[in-house]
Amino acid sequence: MRLDTILRVCTKLFLPFIWVFALYVQLHGDFGPGGGFQAGVIAAAGVILYAIVFGKSAATRIVPKWLVEAMVPLGVLLYAGVGVYSMLMGGNYLDYDVLFHSPPTHYEAVHGQHWGVFLVEIGVLITVTGTMITIFYAFAGRGRREDRN
Amino acid sequence: MEILDQITRHYNYVITIFLMIAGVYIVVAKSNMIKTLIGLSIFQASVYLLYLSPGKIIGGTPPIIGEGYEVYSNPLPHVLILTAIVVGVATLAVGLALVVRIHEAFGSIEEDEVLRELEHE
Amino acid sequence: MVLLTLMALITLAIVRVRNLFAVVALTGAFSFLMASVMMVLDAVDVAMTEASVGAGISTVLMLGALYLTKSREAPPRFSQVIPVVVAVGVGAVLVYGSLELPGFGLADTPVNTHVGEAYIQRVMYDADIPNVVTAVLASYRGYDTLGETAVIFTAGIGVLLLLSRGRGEDSQADGGEEGGGDAS
Structure with missing residues (x-):
C-alpha cells in the first residue's frame, strides 16, 4: 500500500469532488434527481474510499467514530423533531404547511413545504451517512479470525 | 406463435420472474451463508423490477416537472423502491454481521457444518 | 431488452x-x-x-x-434436482400468470391512473417542488420515509451491537469454547 502513489494522489484529488457532488445531490434534490438517501450514500462512499486507501486509523482522524455514531440517532431525531414541531404549530404530524404560519395562506404553505422537505432530507442525509460509515468501521475494525484447525 | 408474442410483450415480467426464482433457488439450494445473502439481494432486485416496470409509460419522461413535457412516468414506485434499496443494504449489512459472528463462533459459514457442530456439542 | x-x-x-x-x-x-x-x-x-x-x-x-x-x-453435498424442479415449476406458473398482466409501457393501466397521476398534477400547486419523487418521498409520504430512516437507524445499531465488541472479550470466549471442544 505504501507504494501506491498514483492511488493515493488520485484519491486525494477525487475526494473534494465526491463530497461536493454529495452536497449537490442533497441540495439540488428538489429540482433534479437526488435527495437525502443518495447524498448520504455518496458522502459515506467518499469516507470509505479514504479509509480503504489510507487505512482506517487515518479515516477515524478526520471522521471520528463517536461523530458517526452520534449521527445515526441525530438524523432520526431531526426528522421526528420536524414532525413534533409542526404538531406544536397546530398542524398534523409532519404537516409542513404550518411550519412558519398557522393557519397558512397558500404562499406560506408552499414556503413551509420547501423548508419541511429540506429539513427532513437533511435528517435522512445525517442518518444514512452515519449508518453507512458506522457499518463500515464495524466491519473494518474487526480483526480476522485465526483458524482453529 | 401467439405465446411468443405474449412473452416478448411481457419480457420485463419474464426477467423479473427469472431473477425471482434464481434468488429462491440460491436461498434453497446453496448452504453457504454469504451466497444465500446474495440470493436474497437478487430476489430483492427482482422486486425492484416488478415495481418499476408497470410505472414506465412509453414516451414519458422521468417525473421531474418541466416546461414542454406532458407525459411523466409514475413517480410512486420510484419512491417506494428508493427507500427499499437503502433499507435493503442496511439489512444486508446486518446479515453479513451475523455471518461474521457465526464464522467467529464456529469457524465455518456453511449451514450444514454449523449444524453438525451444534449437534456435536 | x-x-x-x-x-x-x-x-x-x-x-x-x-x-x-x-x-x-x-x-x-x-x-x-x-x-x-x-x-x-x-x-x-x-x-x-x-x-x-x-x-x-x-x-x-x-x-x-x-x-x-x-x-x-x-461443493454441494446434496442433490440439486429437487430445488431445480421446484424453482422451474414455480417460474412456469408465474410466467403463465404474468401473461394476463397489462402490456409494458401503457399509460391507461390501473397502476398509472390513480395516485401517481394525482401526485404529478398536484405537486406544483401544493409544494412547488419540480422533482415529484422528492416531494412524494419527503412530504406526501413523510411517514413512510420516517419509518425507513428508523429502519436504517436500527440496522446501524444492530451491526454495532454484533460487531463492535472488543476482540479481547471475544478471544476469551473463543478460548473457552476451544477448551470445551478438546474435552469432548
Missing part, C-alpha cells in the same frame, strides 16, 4: 460460480446493469441510488465480510 438479458446471464453466473470473490464482483456488475435498466425505466432517482448503494457500498461490505470469513464455497 439487451440489458435485461445480460442481467439474466449474470444471475446464472452468480448461481454457478463458487469463488465468492468472483460472485461479489458479478454482483457489482449486476447492480450497474440494474441501474441502467432503471434509467431506461425513467426512474432516475432510483438508478442513482442503486448505482451508489448496490454497486458501491454493498460490494465493499461483502468484500469486508469475505475478508473476515472464507472466500470459497464448499
